[in-house]
Amino acid sequence: MRLSARVDYALRAAAELAAAAETSTGGHPVTAVQLAEAQQIPPKFLENILGQLRRSGIIRSQRGPDGGYWLARSAEEISLADIIRAIDGPLLGVRGERPEDVGYSGAARPLQEVWIALRASERAILELVTLDHIARGALPESVQQLTEDPKAWTKPVFFA
Numbered sequence: 001m002r003l004s005a006r007v008d009y010a011l012r013a014a015a016e017l018a019a020a021a022e023t024s025t026g027g028h029p030v031t032a033v034q035l036a037e038a039q040q041i042p043p044k045f046l047e048n049i050l051g052q053l054r055r056s057g058i059i060r061s062q063r064g065p066d067g068g069y070w071l072a073r074s075a076e077e078i079s080l081a082d083i084i085r086a087i088d089g090p091l092l093g094v095r096g097e098r099p100e101d102v103g104y105s106g107a108a109r110p111l112q113e114v115w116i117a118l119r120a121s122e123r124a125i126l127e128l129v130t131l132d133h134i135a136r137g138a139l140p141e142s143v144q145q146l147t148e149d150p151k152a153w154t155k156p157v158f159f160a
Contacts, residue, residue, distance in 0.1 A: 001092075001122060003084070010049045010087045011080060011134075012039040017059060018075035018135035029061070029068025049087065056086035075132035084126060091126065092119040 013035045020030045032050060036043040050069055053059045060072045071078065081091060092115060094102045099115035125143055133139050139147075146152060 004088055006045075006049055007084050007087045009039070009041045009046060010053060010083050013041065013046060013049065014053065014058065014071070014078070014083050014131055015134045017069060017071050018078075018131035021071055021075060022132075022135055029066070029070050031068040035069070052087055053083070056082075058082060058086055071131070075135055076130050078131045079127045080129050080131075080134075081123060081126035083131075091122050 016035050016038050017030055020028075032043060032046055035041065035050075036046045050059065050061070054061050054069075057072055058078060059069050061067065061069050084091060090098060092099060094115055099112060099119055102112055102115065104111050125146075128140050129143055
C-alpha cells in the first residue's frame with residue numbers, strides 16, 4: 001500500500017485537530033498556519049487538503065480573526081479510513097477499479113481474491129484506528145500487536 005503525500009498530510013493535520021480538541025475546553029479553532037507549522041506541511045498544499053476534508057464533512061471551518069478549523073465530529077467517530085477516502089478515494093483499487101469489479105482468467109484468476117483479501121486487511125486496521133487513538137497515542141491492542149512483530153519493521157529484500 002502506498003499513501004500519497006496528500007493523505008499523509010491530511011492524517012497529520014487531522015491528528016493535530018484531534019489533539020487540539022482534546023486539550024481545548026472552549027473548542028477554539030486551529031488555524032491552517034498553526035497546523036502547517038506543527039506538522040511542517042507546506043501551507044498552500046495544506047489549504048487544498050483542508051478544503052477536501054471540509055467538503056467531505058470531516059472538518060469544519062470558520063473565517064475571520066477567530067477562525068480556523070476543527071473536527072466536524074468527535075475524534076472517536078473519525079477513522080483513518082474516512083480521511084484516506086476523503087483525500088484519495090477507495091482504499092484499494094486495481095487499475096482504477098474496485099477489486100470486486102476486476103476479473104481475471106486462467107492462471108491469474110485467484111488474483112481478484114488476493115485484492116479482496118488485501119482490502120479487507122487494510123479495512124480491518126484503517127477503520128478500527130480513529131483520530132482519538134492517534135491523538136492519545138494509544139493504538140488498539142490488535143494494531144499494537146502487529147507493530148511488535150520485528151518482521152513488521154524490516155525492509156523487504158529485493159532481488160536484482
